[in-house]
Amino acid sequence: MITHLSELAGMAKKKARKTIAVAAAHDREVLQAVVQAYRQGIADAILTGEEEKIRELLREEDCDPGQFRIIPADTDQECARKTVEAVRRGSAQFLMKGFLGTADLMREVVNHDTGISGGGFLSHVMFFEQRNYPKLLCLTDGGMCTFPTLEQKVQILKNAAAVMKRLGYNRIQAACVCGAENVNPKITATTDADRLTKMKDQWEPINMNVYGPVGLDMAVSRESCAHKHYEAEGAGEADILLVPTYEVGNGIGKAMLYFGGAKNAGMIVGAQAPVILVSRSDTAESKLASIALAAITAEAPGGENETGTV
Template sequence: MIRDFDEMLSIVKSNKTMRIAVAAAQDKDVLEAVTSAAKMKLAEPILVGDEEAIRSFLRDMDIPYDFRIVNEPDVINAAKTAVSLVKEGEADFLMKGLIQTADIMRAVLDKDNGLRTDSLISHVMVYKTDSYDKLLFLTDGGINVAPNLEQKIKILENAITVCKAMGLDKIYVSVLAGAESVNPKIPATVDADALANMKDRWSQLNTVVEGPVALDLAISKQACHHKGYKGEGGGNADVLLVPYYEVGNALGKSLTYFANAKSAGIIMGAKVPIVLVSRADTSETKLLSIALGSIVANYK
């Protein structure tokens, strides 16, 4: 079981080096991230995009690495080409460069030439704070706005795959809501209760799903003691499954900005993990996200 990001980096370095196809790679921040990843042997980049612009950035940054570059100046075609590299077995996972998320996902989800699966595309963020003694997996605060029950099942399955790739054996999931009581007027509590009662499904994955659970009872044993909460995973959650996009988005940013948490994130549900980084992400987050994508790609 990987308990922090330093340990994750060590594991990735000891694994087979995965190849990452970067769509529209002509972006300084992205090139800095993949260069660092290559230097640390976390991933082997294949840069798809405007070759002239990519080489200009590399020269300006005084980067000596001789990366493979696939010249495709059009960003839409760059996304299609990066996806094709994965389909043809030349790359193991994807990364978004200077392209809109919708455009790269359109290439990923293309019925004929994409990387679709029976699963649902969802976002998994991994956080490490000083106040929690292990990694915390948060889903989905990035893709699905108001998922229904069937979609939440697939979102949770995606998160469990990431947990398994990170070496977790038994996984504790808290399905978050505002309280532990099921209220028919609050759909989040109804869905949480339904998920928790799918015990046979989750037991096959060595996973305990509990809900509805308020955040304090998911992560604080002290809160569980004071409130008399007896759930098996109480105060020990690995995965926080949020009811809506806004909850995950706000909780994740709170961890980053209030708790100074380190983080990494990937998109799951396609045939390979997809690294999507924002300009607001720190260089460390970008690097850790590449490492996370690599460890999941190696697992899958």
């Protein structure tokens, strides 16, 4: 079971080497992470974008541009389209956003005719390593689905659980984070949480326990549970934090990063291939961890899943 982000690279190296397709790869920080992933044996790369700038940036990293396939593209839309096309053709097994807008890339990912959504429900998972928490904490969804319905929350939980399984987690504890532990018919987050906990037929086949509504403190702290006499299986030991809205997830995640000094790695899941959406403020360590995470969860070259169906 993976408990630290630094372990992701080691796990990725043990699997079949993948290829990452980078949209608008003319970005120094992104290329630094791609070069590290290549040198560590995690992934090869297909780079789309401004060809001469990409070559120049690679040389500045003391890397031979000839090690990578570079596909010229003049616009953000063209970068995104050619990157998604590489995955559709099987040349690459996952995607990464470079120097272009998230909307430009995702528009091509979900394109009905040429995209790679495959009819799946897309959601964002972000893994955090905290100094005072003994394992990785998966936060979802703080980057894709803004106001998920009850049905969408079911899919968000299943998407997150599938990734946790790939990381070696057997029994998964998922907390439905709300502002309070009481079910209030006027607060949708609490009624959704209550209904989710009762969907045993959804969770038992994937060996996941879902509990809530529960405050963030009691989701991750057994001491808080003891003080407030909150008892539920998995309480205080969450693997997954299901948040009620995008803003809640975004706020918790950034608080962990900027106030808690956490490390992070994340991606969009649910499509035919993982999609890494990095921020320019993400560290090189975070970007590399995200590449390793995607390499672990992506299908092996040729379409065969290395770990079987989750």
